[in-house]
């Protein structure tokens with residue numbers, strides 16, 4: 001039997017768990033597994049949310065990439081610049097190339113500050129930050145420490161963004177942070193969203209809007225940010241509205257990796273890989289699969305999704321190499337802990353067809369859904385350990401299945417709109 | 419669900435004002451739909467966007483969101499907002515007679 005070469009582009013959450021699962025699934029003589037990443041620092045991204053509030057330190061969130069990979073996986077530090085799907089070749093920035101029998105695209109999402117006027121102005125920004133990068137999160141920590149009063153706006157400029165609840169969580173934590181410093185009555189916090197509600201799906205949007213109101217966080221909707229005027233302290237929307245700020249926490253627009261754009265047919269307009277949403281096979285070629293934030297599937301860009309997808313992609317690579325039909329059972333399952341401040345959290349669980357609903361997870365006796373609880377906060381904080389020790393090695397999580405459980409969910413009583 | 423008459427044809431719109439049956443849309447309806455959105459004149463630029471909305475809907479089952487619409491149509495985002503001030507993706511979807519574009523979760 002021929003030894004297949006499986007190349008994985010990206011050694012973050014999805015790439016690492018794929019490599020480890022594939023290494024277990026195939027003997028050494030059956031498959032060579034190569035992981036490529038352009039840097040050696042594996043960052044636990046959910047931890048970035050806590051850095052601005054002094055609840056986590058960057059150095060505790062980073063580990064070496066190679067250390068997360070099982071023995072028998074080749075790790076290369078290179079930057080992919082293009083994929084030729086006809087000749088099954090990846091091109092790298094240093095001029096080298098690599099052939100593959102199966103390609104897994106796990107290169108995540110890229111922040112695109114240049115898509116918004118004002119976000120890349122030369123020089124360090126005094127009043128405009130993001131917590132989506134380690135440097136941004138650390139800078140924001142100092143900015144918050146200095147902040148004695150005024151208006152903070154929190155604004156994801158466009159969708160999709162990684163972990164779409166994270167900007168809301170930032171608001172909740174900022175509320176708790178300034179209460180802790182006895183400054184809350186001097187700080188106005190406003191959540192500015194391009195959506196027509198606090199969240200994309202109606203039941204969760206209502207619950208989250210309720211939490212914002214309880215915490216006296218203002219909500220501005222339908223705001224399509226066209227420009228961030230750091231010097232003047234204004235967010236300006238394309239339709240000419242303005243929101244003034246003393247400190248802006250902005251999440252830049254996201255797109256896929258640049259090499260996807262340079263590989264005709266692979267990505268959509270935003271550079272996300274076009275895949276079948278149930279098999280995760282690329283539309284461009286049968287031997288290409290994608291996982292995690294890099295795909296165009298209509299579910300959250302979240303680590304939990306990459307975890308659930310991992311199971312489906314390994315199964316389908318096995319079937320593909322064995323010449324069998326693929327399994328189309330990936331249902332878009334996402335599961336997110338939303339930190340709400342003061343040691344509480346709220347869990348949401350959903351998939352392509354079922355919006356986040358109240359109830360309990362994974363069954364009637366489980367964690368409350370869409371409702372604040374201490375347990376969900378503990379779940380979020382415990383997730384860091386699970387990430388390094390269960391998710392990345394490609395192991396199952398206790399009590400959590402790839403398919404979204406229906407048991408325990410309060411289905412809406414009204415018939416769903418077609 | 420409300421029934422509306424445009425250019426002499428009756429169509430069903432959902433509660434947010436989007437077509438439920440895009441195949442019933444005709445080009446003659448567009449000016450009336452546009453007027454309902456406060457757009458009094460449909461220029462060639464408007465039409466270019468409307469056609470992209472319909473083509474994308476037929477190809478992918480949903481109209482694109484703004485950033486993707488700019489890429490596909492070649493009309494910059496700023497210009498899209500000038501053409502459809504109340505929000506290009508939503509308003510152009512209404513005028514093009516397709517359902518509300520899905521927003522990503």
Ligand SMILES: Cc1cc2nc3c(=O)[nH]c(=O)nc-3n(C[C@H](O)[C@H](O)[C@H](O)COP(=O)(O)OP(=O)(O)OC[C@H]3O[C@@H](n4cnc5c(N)ncnc54)[C@H](O)[C@@H]3O)c2cc1C
Pocket residue numbers: 009010011012013014015036037038039044045046047048049078079080081106107108109131132162163166257258259291292293294301302303304305306335336337
């Ligand atoms: C602030 C924040 C909070 C979050 N909170 C949560 C949460 O609470 N729960 C949750 O589930 N998820 C959360 N997420 C999302 C989660 O971190 C991501 O969804 C997850 O890491 C996606 O994994 P991935 O493998 O697709 O991408 P990544 O883990 O980002 O990995 C992509 C990798 O590809 C590499 N790469 C890119 N381009 C190239 C190239 N050209 N050549 C070589 N290598 C390349 C990158 O260096 C990177 O290592 C959060 C994210 C952020 C930013």
